Amino acid sequence: QITLKESGPTLVKPTQTLTLTCTFSGFSLSTSGVGVGWIRQPPGKALEWLALIYWNDDKRYSPSLKSRLTITKDTSKNQVVLTMTNMDPVDTATYYCAHSRSITIFGVVTTYYFDYWGQGTLVTVSS
Amino acid sequence: SYVLTQPPSVSVAPGKTARITCGGNNIGSKSVHWYQQKPGQAPVLVIYYDSDRPSGIPERFSGSNSGNTATLTISRVEAGDEADYYCQVWDSSSDHYVVFGGGTKLTVL
Numbered sequence: 348q349i350t351l352k353e354s355g356p357t358l359v360k361p362t363q364t365l366t367l368t369c370t371f372s373g374f375s376l377s378t379s380g381v382g383v384g385w386i387r388q389p390p391g392k393a394l395e396w397l398a399l400i401y402w403n404d405d406k407r408y409s410p411s412l413k414s415r416l417t418i419t420k421d422t423s424k425n426q427v428v429l430t431m432t433n434m435d436p437v438d439t440a441t442y443y444c445a446h447s448r449s450i451t452i453f454g455v456v457t458t459y460y461f462d463y464w465g466q467g468t469l470v471t472v473s474s
Numbered sequence: 475s476y477v478l479t480q481p482p483s484v485s486v487a488p489g490k491t492a493r494i495t496c497g498g499n500n501i502g503s504k505s506v507h508w509y510q511q512k513p514g515q516a517p518v519l520v521i522y523y524d525s526d527r528p529s530g531i532p533e534r535f536s537g538s539n540s541g542n543t544a545t546l547t548i549s550r551v552e553a554g555d556e557a558d559y560y561c562q563v564w565d566s567s568s569d570h571y572v573v574f575g576g577g578t579k580l581t582v583l
Contacts (some may be wrong), residue, residue: 396572457504458564464516
């Protein structure tokens with residue numbers, strides 16, 4: 348059974364750095380084709396993808412937020428950490444981590460999707 | 475960057491068929507995934523790889539993808555299907571990143 352849970356501060360001040368931890372169970376992030384992603388959702392708005400880290404430690408970031416994001420993994424602890432610098436009130440959102448699975452055709456990865464999600468954690472940015 | 479366009483809202487009567495579209499440039503060449511999100515809950519995967527259903531998702535949910543439009547179809551709509559629906563692709567053409575559509579609010583009349 349795959350489960351994920353986000354943890355971190357619920358309130359951060361503008362200009363501070365946010366650090367969120369995703370602790371998971373039921374899978375290994377060293378398994379080929381597996382990834383963990385971060386997605387956020389401002390209140391009343393749409394989902395926004397932030398970052399994705401793959402089993403081979405390859406990392407991808409949202410182009411619009413790339414300069415502010417860092418994603419890392421600790422396979423031994425079953426954790427993925429996301430840091431976001433220079434937080435602003437517009438970054439107020441529920442932040443989700445999710446297990447990502449790939450589809451491979453003839454040895455080539457063609458897509459990733461998110462099949463298990465954490466419950467999310469609301470982060471408010473305010474002074 | 476790749477853009478996915480969804481209608482903000484779709485309304486349907488109970489028992490009827492709802493169709494939610496997701497538009498993108500040559501989206502038929504990509505794999506599309508769909509998520510259902512009810513208020514206060516995390517998203518749930520309902521369709522992956524254009525038309526496959528995860529275990530536990532009713533057969534009433536189906537998907538298709540061709541040309542510039544992918545479609546999520548919900549047959550025999552129930553009150554419990556009322557939710558926001560998001561499409562998603564993995565864009566391998568550029569820097570391998572994830573894109574979500576803007577979401578569609580499904581209202582069951």
